[in-house]
Amino acid sequence: MKINDVILRTISRIVVFIILTFGVYLFLSGHNTPGGGFIGGLVLASAIVLLYLSTDIETVQKSLPLDFKYVAAVGVLLATATGFGSILFGVPFMSQTFAYFDLPIFGVTELTTVTIFEAGVALTVVGVLVTIILSISEDGG
Amino acid sequence: MITFLWVIVVLISLSILAFVYRLVKGPSTPDRVIALDAIGVGLITLIGLISILFDTVFFLEVILLLAVLSFIGTVAFSKFTEKGEIIQRDRNS
Numbered sequence: 001m002k003i004n005d006v007i008l009r010t011i012s013r014i015v016v017f018i019i020l021t022f023g024v025y026l027f028l029s030g031h032n033t034p035g036g037g038f039i040g041g042l043v044l045a046s047a048i049v050l051l052y053l054s055t056d057i058e059t060v061q062k063s064l065p066l067d068f069k070y071v072a073a074v075g076v077l078l079a080t081a082t083g084f085g086s087i088l089f090g091v092p093f094m095s096q097t098f099a100y101f102d103l104p105i106f107g108v109t110e111l112t113t114v115t116i117f118e119a120g121v122a123l124t125v126v127g128v129l130v131t132i133i134l135s136i137s138e139d140g141g
Numbered sequence: 142m143i144t145f146l147w148v149i150v151v152l153i154s155l156s157i158l159a160f161v162y163r164l165v166k167g168p169s170t171p172d173r174v175i176a177l178d179a180i181g182v183g184l185i186t187l188i189g190l191i192s193i194l195f196d197t198v199f200f201l202e203v204i205l206l207l208a209v210l211s212f213i214g215t216v217a218f219s220k221f222t223e224k225g226e227i228i229q230r231d232r233n234s
Contacts, residue, residue, distance in 0.1 A: 008216065019209055026202065034202055043206065046213055053216050056232035137228040 005054075012054035019047040027122055028115075037118030041125030048130050057134070068134070072127025079120030082113060143194070150190050157183045174218040181211030 027040025051060050086095040098112030160183065163176040185207050192200035221227050 012216075015212070022205060022209065034199060039206075043209065046209060050213050050216070052228050053213070053220060056229045058231055134228070137226075 008054050012050055016047050016050055019043060019050065023047060027118065030118060037121035038125055040118075041122035042129065044122065045126045045129035048126070049133055052130075052134070068127045068130040070127070072124050072131065075120045075123030075125075075127060077120070078123065079117050082117045082120065085113075146190055146194055150187065150194075153183055153187050153190070157187070170222055174215070174222065177218070178211060178215045181207060181214070185211075 023040050023043035023046075026035040026043055027037060028035075030036030030040070048060075048064075051064075083094040086097075087093060096112065096114045096117070098110055098114070100108055101111050103109050157180055160176045160180045164173050164180070167173045167176060185204050188200050188204050188207070192198065192204075217227050
């Protein structure tokens, strides 16, 4: 049965971008304010879930050709590789460091290796969450 | 002004309690869905009032996050009551 859901499709096309922007903001503001990789990943995953809700699985697969199990695996690999990378510099496992750089537009910015670790966490959360929701939504197939 | 804000906090808390009663007791599924959506709106209002009372801006992201989750939940519930399945394999079938 086909229903008339033109309002839902029109609204969600805009709202998805707002949620993605909010997720990236939460991911980047994880230092001193509420936020971080886990919560940013949850918000990014909810944007993808809204895409699945407003359209269908095949449309999203055509425009976003990702296997989300591989996304979760790449995230875990990235987070662990950041931990092992500190061994190469002679410091204990999972040591993090930061420094101040003078970037062209942003001015003096604090760049840290925690952000790479948090990117791994966010990718893991997105992959696992979308995989879980797609698995429990399938109708016996 | 502070007293007025506290009175509103108490009133909205009572209304959320009434919504919880409707959520538990509600005779049909649409009643429960609307009660859940209204609980979300009430929580957003409550957090806004509390962030005014405590004079802080750290709760504003919580408001945005609750609004996003409440919207997605409402979309999912209404699609469930309309079609019976939430995420379809093919939209045109």
